[in-house]
Amino acid sequence: MDESHRCNCNCTYSIWILINIIVGFKSYCFKKSLWVFHFGGASCNNCDIEILDCLTPRHDLERFGILLVGSIRHADVLLVNGSINMRDKERLLEIYHQAPKPILVVAIGACGCTGGIFAEGITFAGPVDKIIPVNAYIPGCPPKPEAIIAGIVKLVQSS
Amino acid sequence: MAENLFYFFIFPGLLFAGVTGAFLSWFDRKITARVQFRKGPPLLQPFYDFFKLLLVKETILPKHGSPMVFLSAPLFAVFGATMAGVFILLPLLGINTGFRGDLLVIFYLLTIPSFSYIIGSLASGNPLAAVGGSREMKLILSYELTFLLVVAGVIMKCGQQFDLNSVIQTQQAGTPFIGSISGVLLFIVAVFCIQAKLALVPFDMPEAEAEITEGIFIEYSGAAYALIKLTKYIMFFILPAFIVAMLLNGFKLEGLGILWAILKVLGVVLLITLIRNTNPRIRIKQAMKFFLVWMNLIAVIAIVLIAFGY
Numbered sequence: 039m040d041e042s043h044r045c046n047c048n049c050t051y052s053i054w055i056l057i058n059i060i061v062g063f064k065s066y067c068f069k070k071s072l073w074v075f076h077f078g079g080a081s082c083n084n085c086d087i088e089i090l091d092c093l094t095p096r097h098d099l100e101r102f103g104i105l106l107v108g109s110i111r112h113a114d115v116l117l118v119n120g121s122i123n124m125r126d127k128e129r130l131l132e133i134y135h136q137a138p139k140p141i142l143v144v145a146i147g148a149c150g151c152t153g154g155i156f157a158e159g160i161t162f163a164g165p166v167d168k169i170i171p172v173n174a175y176i177p178g179c180p181p182k183p184e185a186i187i188a189g190i191v192k193l194v195q196s197s
Numbered sequence: 198m199a200e201n202l203f204y205f206f207i208f209p210g211l212l213f214a215g216v217t218g219a220f221l222s223w224f225d226r227k228i229t230a231r232v233q234f235r236k237g238p239p240l241l242q243p244f245y246d247f248f249k250l251l252l253v254k255e256t257i258l259p260k261h262g263s264p265m266v267f268l269s270a271p272l273f274a275v276f277g278a279t280m281a282g283v284f285i286l287l288p289l290l291g292i293n294t295g296f297r298g299d300l301l302v303i304f305y306l307l308t309i310p311s312f313s314y315i316i317g318s319l320a321s322g323n324p325l326a327a328v329g330g331s332r333e334m335k336l337i338l339s340y341e342l343t344f345l346l347v348v349a350g351v352i353m354k355c356g357q358q359f360d361l362n363s364v365i366q367t368q369q370a371g372t373p374f375i376g377s378i379s380g381v382l383l384f385i386v387a388v389f390c391i392q393a394k395l396a397l398v399p400f401d402m403p404e405a406e407a408e409i410t411e412g413i414f415i416e417y418s419g420a421a422y423a424l425i426k427l428t429k430y431i432m433f434f435i436l437p438a439f440i441v442a443m444l445l446n447g448f449k450l451e452g453l454g455i456l457w458a459i460l461k462v463l464g465v466v467l468l469i470t471l472i473r474n475t476n477p478r479i480r481i482k483q484a485m486k487f488f489l490v491w492m493n494l495i496a497v498i499a500i501v502l503i504a505f506g507y
């Protein structure tokens with residue numbers, strides 16, 4: 039009876055290890071290949087330029103497997119920048135619901151994180167984290183490409 | 198039966214062609230990065246992409262569309278690419294199938310992935326996907342005749358024999374077909390044809406990323422998109438291998454021949470990658486004119502030259 043009990047234990051243990059390996063493999067693959075979809079709200083375009091700067095030869099983000107994709111259906115990360123006003127809010131919610139899960143959301147720039155100078159405007163519909171859950175904040179007006187890369191690295195390490 | 202299943206799933210088929218094609222796709226991305234003075238992705242990047250899409254991501258079905266057709270299209274695409282890969286790679290690796298007339302079967306099997314993409318994109322119910330699908334149809338109409346002329350030229354060159362095995366045998370007994378004027382012309386035409394078949398940059402209007410946001414693949418996510426990626430990897434290996442078999446002397450798998458075989462495939466892939474990095478995307482009208490007028494003209498000239506023995 040003892041032996042059978044031990045065997046059961048071993049089986050459960052090995053299954054547990056197997057599940058852990060599979061989960062680890064999945065999260066490793068996810069971390070190594072983040073595809074980015076870029077949502078610009080009512081932005082002044084400075085953050086957009088800095089995001090594009092990350093993909094240029096100087097700060098080549100493809101060496102971490104990060105690609106800019108055209109369709110939200112292929113995305114793993116949703117980059118949101120610019121102040122979100124009442125019209126953008128519906129679009130942002132729609133884009134977020136169209137994305138395949140798991141999806142990570144990154145708010146970029148002062149407007150994305152807190153609202154910045156638009157926080158008290160009459161058409162302002164709240165910073166990004168009041169509308170959809172946000173995984174990482176990259177403040178700055180605009181953040182440097184180095185700051186964006188540092189934010190992405192922290193995002194990868196936390197997920 | 199077991200042998201055939203082994204051929205299909207493991208050795209020249211799904212596993213081998215998929216893994217080799219994934220490495221070739223890494224090679225393509227790395228060369229692209231070096232051309233643009235970037236560093237480029239790590240060696241296992243295509244595998245990370247594939248397993249992320251297959252295991253982690255959710256597959257979303259279209260609301261206004263046909264889910265069954267939408268999901269079965271990538272399966273048919275993988276099937277067509279693998280089947281064509283088996284028929285191309287078996288003679289190339291020196292395994293004689295004894296199948297007379299496999300060049301025509303390969304020609305038809307190679308169109309199955311494109312047709313599946315069209316069917317899948319039209320079943321998704323997305324207007325941008327429909328635009329991409331119609332562009333892919335026009336692209337097929339333009340390059341398919343040219344590709345058939347290339348195959349016909351190769352068949353004429355080896356003395357009216359319709360199987361890949363005797364094409365390779367004829368070349369290895371004499372000179373490779375590219376060693377003549379007509380062979381060079383056929384090679385140029387064939388490279389542009391596989392560029393269009395792979396939907397790489399001068400001819401990537403079906404999946405124009407900035408214009409119609411991936412076009413035919415816009416609605417695919419998760420495991421279905423992983424299968425499309427797998428098809429693209431397989432096609433990226435078997436089409437250069439097909440050119441190597443038809444015009445560049447095939448493989449001699451002994452001693453230094455293995456190195457030559459790898460270098461030949463890498464050379465064709467390098468040529469495709471450089472074409473894709475130095476050209477802008479052209480309009481569908483320009484692509485049709487390019488193939489229907491100029492490439493057909495060159496192919497017909499090559500066939501006339503072959504008839505006169507050059």
